[in-house]
Amino acid sequence: MFCRATFNTRHALSRYFSRQMHQKLYGPYAAHIVQELDAASTSRETFSVINPANGTELCKVAAASAEDVNETIKYAQLAHETGIWSKMPAVTRSKVLSKLARILESRIQEIAEIETRQTGRALREMKAQLGRLPDWLDYYAALLRTHESYVAPTQGKLLNYVQRVPLGVVAQITPFNHPLLIAVKKIAPALAAGNCVIVKPSELAPITVLEFAKMAELAGVPPGVLSVLPGYGAVTGKALVSHPLIRKVDITAGTATGRAIGSIVGENLASYTAELGGKAPIVVFNDADLDSAVNGAAFACFVASGQTCVSGTRLIVQDGIYQTFMARFLEKVESIRARMGDPMNPKSTMGTVISLRQLEKIEEMMSKTRGTVVTGGARMQGVSDLDGYDFSQGAFFPPTIVADVSVEDELWQEEVFGPVVVVKNFQTEEEGVQLANHCKYGLGAGIWTQDLSRAHRVSAEMEAGLTWVNTHHRNDPSSPWGGMKESGIGRENGLEAFAAYTQSKSTIVNIASADETRVVDDWFAETSDGKRYG
Numbered sequence: 001m002f003c004r005a006t007f008n009t010r011h012a013l014s015r016y017f018s019r020q021m022h023q024k025l026y027g028p029y030a031a032h033i034v035q036e037l038d039a040a041s042t043s044r045e046t047f048s049v050i051n052p053a054n055g056t057e058l059c060k061v062a063a064a065s066a067e068d069v070n071e072t073i074k075y076a077q078l079a080h081e082t083g084i085w086s087k088m089p090a091v092t093r094s095k096v097l098s099k100l101a102r103i104l105e106s107r108i109q110e111i112a113e114i115e116t117r118q119t120g121r122a123l124r125e126m127k128a129q130l131g132r133l134p135d136w137l138d139y140y141a142a143l144l145r146t147h148e149s150y151v152a153p154t155q156g157k158l159l160n161y162v163q164r165v166p167l168g169v170v171a172q173i174t175p176f177n178h179p180l181l182i183a184v185k186k187i188a189p190a191l192a193a194g195n196c197v198i199v200k201p202s203e204l205a206p207i208t209v210l211e212f213a214k215m216a217e218l219a220g221v222p223p224g225v226l227s228v229l230p231g232y233g234a235v236t237g238k239a240l241v242s243h244p245l246i247r248k249v250d251i252t253a254g255t256a257t258g259r260a261i262g263s264i265v266g267e268n269l270a271s272y273t274a275e276l277g278g279k280a281p282i283v284v285f286n287d288a289d290l291d292s293a294v295n296g297a298a299f300a301c302f303v304a305s306g307q308t309c310v311s312g313t314r315l316i317v318q319d320g321i322y323q324t325f326m327a328r329f330l331e332k333v334e335s336i337r338a339r340m341g342d343p344m345n346p347k348s349t350m351g352t353v354i355s356l357r358q359l360e361k362i363e364e365m366m367s368k369t370r371g372t373v374v375t376g377g378a379r380m381q382g383v384s385d386l387d388g389y390d391f392s393q394g395a396f397f398p399p400t401i402v403a404d405v406s407v408e409d410e411l412w413q414e415e416v417f418g419p420v421v422v423v424k425n426f427q428t429e430e431e432g433v434q435l436a437n438h439c440k441y442g443l444g445a446g447i448w449t450q451d452l453s454r455a456h457r458v459s460a461e462m463e464a465g466l467t468w469v470n471t472h473h474r475n476d477p478s479s480p481w482g483g484m485k486e487s488g489i490g491r492e493n494g495l496e497a498f499a500a501y502t503q504s505k506s507t508i509v510n511i512a513s514a515d516e517t518r519v520v521d522d523w524f525a526e527t528s529d530g531k532r533y534g
Helices: 019-038 066-082 090-106 108-119 123-130 133-146 179-192 207-219 233-242 255-267 290-306 319-338 356-368 429-437 452-461 494-500 514-520
Strands: 006-008 013-015 046-050 057-062 150-152 158-166 169-173 196-200 226-228 246-252 271-275 281-284 314-318 372-375 400-403 420-426 444-448 466-469 502-510
Touching (some): 057 207, 066 169, 066 196, 066 226, 090 108, 090 133, 090 179, 090 207, 108 123, 108 179, 108 207, 133 179, 133 494, 169 179, 169 233, 179 196, 179 207, 179 494, 233 246, 233 255, 246 255, 271 494, 281 429, 290 420, 314 319, 314 429, 319 372, 319 400, 319 420, 356 420, 420 429, 452 466, 494 502
Parallel strands (some): 169 196, 196 226, 246 271, 281 314, 281 444, 400 420
Antiparallel strands (some): 006 013, 046 057, 150 158, 158 502, 372 400
16 A cells, blocks of 8 residues: 655644555545645655565655754744643643543554554454553543642741643654554653653554544644654654753663663753663462463563563573473463464464564574574464465564573573563572573563462562563553663653653742841841751
8 A cells, every 4th residue: 555645844743644544444534634645745755664464565654854853843842832731721731631532542443453554463462452542641631630739848937839840842752562552651641741742653653653643633732732753763863862952852662772862862961761671581480370370471472472672581480380381381372373364363363573674683583592492483484274364475473482591592681572482490489580680671570479478579589670470561551660770761650750751840938027037038147146047
């Protein structure tokens, strides 16, 4: 499918999609979009969005240039200074976010279909994931109605009240693996706090983030307050994070990218939140419920085709159940593999990785391992047993288990970002914890045990910002999300994210009488018997 794309600098929104695709997925929005396509200039640089399940072009999207970025930031700064959003009453912003949640809620099915087409992830996954997204908007809408400023216990006859105020214009860089989920996780607290937000989505999967911007406009978010600038990191992203008017940068990316952007942000003395790489361990103890642990580990390892920062890529199983666990786990993995097919098929269990380039990266890492490939390990060919889908036309990689891996092996130490899990056994609790922490990353971790004391004890020793017990990858707008070590800095979600998109402002009022003030504030009096506070 092909479409032309336009880029409207004033509103910072790209219009895209072929008429064929738009009519198929969007219905009543088609005429509006098509009119804009007909009026578009064809001179702007564009990039293609490819369906990784079959290699076909979904559409072309206009790439924002450095000049587009500068104009958008100027417009956003003007919107911030006018106070059209930043000084809007909190209850009014809350109503807009709640309306946006309802609009998004009404479009989950079609947005899920687009996510599947642009990422190759199974439709059943996308529907389940996107169904939760309105919760983030509702949470921060509620927070706006309940969040309170406070009075500091300042000494003396002084009233010191402290408010949280917006930062200004903020930039967000979002990835391909959860295109709309991660964008909404960042956008919701930023808008709630009163900022003007500019998002650069991944060029591999920008479509749903662009659609969300349109929904925000319909919900009442004023022009210039939420902008989406699709484009390449080296051009669009660099221009965005480098601009001196950007007061905060929030990214989800690889650790190397996080370091590079962090150095740029530091030069501008802007705030920085970075959710970076991960290599989550799953530690399964002898007393774990076997069925639950097998199912939980399979979900942790292979949801999103292993393309999550908290993917359970290191499975660490205690000796007493290792053989039994592995036999059951292998059965589960083969069951997943047998039911893979067209990602748009609701019965398909697992989809593709994001691109053929990523597929080749996984193959390269597999070729260097000295471990034993138990199952999988090579790109999928042939046709699906589920629906006859031809795997060779897409970036399909099967769920893969690798045993007998050294802790120095690249598969143990580095992100694969694919459905590959390495397995190792351990004897003692101490050894299990040491294996789990033997990694430079520290985002997520999982523990499977029926011993409550052990669960708390081991969790306390885990070097991870998120530790799940007898579950994995649970997420909620109220729960802080972020990593330790090389997995990032700062937190998404909850009160911490809202606070990170604001800054404190103290107002100190002298409430002493005029006579008292004359004595205390006469700093240069010839004699002074009083004590000045502050």
